[in-house]
Amino acid sequence: MPKKPFTAEEIAAQRERIMDSASSVMAEVGFHHLSMRKLASQLGMTASNIYNYFPDKETLFIHTRRRGFDLAFADINEQMVLASNPTQALYTFARQLIAFAQRYPGYYQLMFQPPLLSLDETESVDQEVQLQVERLVEEWQQHLLSLLADAIPLLAERPEAAQKQLALFFVASIHGLIDSYRYRALPLLLAGLDLIPDDVVQEHIGWLLNMVERQAEQPA
Numbered sequence: 001m002p003k004k005p006f007t008a009e010e011i012a013a014q015r016e017r018i019m020d021s022a023s024s025v026m027a028e029v030g031f032h033h034l035s036m037r038k039l040a041s042q043l044g045m046t047a048s049n050i051y052n053y054f055p056d057k058e059t060l061f062i063h064t065r066r067r068g069f070d071l072a073f074a075d076i077n078e079q080m081v082l083a084s085n086p087t088q089a090l091y092t093f094a095r096q097l098i099a100f101a102q103r104y105p106g107y108y109q110l111m112f113q114p115p116l117l118s119l120d121e122t123e124s125v126d127q128e129v130q131l132q133v134e135r136l137v138e139e140w141q142q143h144l145l146s147l148l149a150d151a152i153p154l155l156a157e158r159p160e161a162a163q164k165q166l167a168l169f170f171v172a173s174i175h176g177l178i179d180s181y182r183y184r185a186l187p188l189l190l191a192g193l194d195l196i197p198d199d200v201v202q203e204h205i206g207w208l209l210n211m212v213e214r215q216a217e218q219p220a
Contacts, residue, residue, distance in 0.1 A: 018060070022039055022060055026110060034057055059126060062125050062129050062133060069136040071104060072107070073140075080093065086150035087209070093144070102195055148163070181196050
């Protein structure tokens, strides 16, 4: 009896399973050292089976990066609706970003520290998916700028370049906090801590918000 073909839902689930595993592998060994054969072995399938879903590493990478943004937005938006004011919304955004990075470190790294692809490698990437990822990256940045402007109304009076600089300061500091915990680069400061505690997250965001607010109050 011939094997029953997979349903659309089963195909989607298998693609997601492959991307979940690939995100972790690429984050650990890097895109250029990813072996489809080793990835297949980790998944309990053959490399040729993976190629049925993703024809090459570049396609797998770009789809995996897009899935990371989709997952992050879903997590963040689910919590954002519970925020009662702009300041709480900004806190929620930052807390959920940190929580996402700790839950999905592989996806987070591919989203915000993507590998540099060569010209030959980028030519094989589906351009429509690449554009989708670029739109998600743009949307994420615009969302951050909007949240900061809502939480700190004076920020809207600053030049656009200054707004972007302060937003960069805010998110880069959060990114640094995430990386410090992930890579254990500061063992003395992080002794005994496996995850970023809620009180550390809350205080860190508070410090950043106060700093941005003070800078927004400065004359243009």
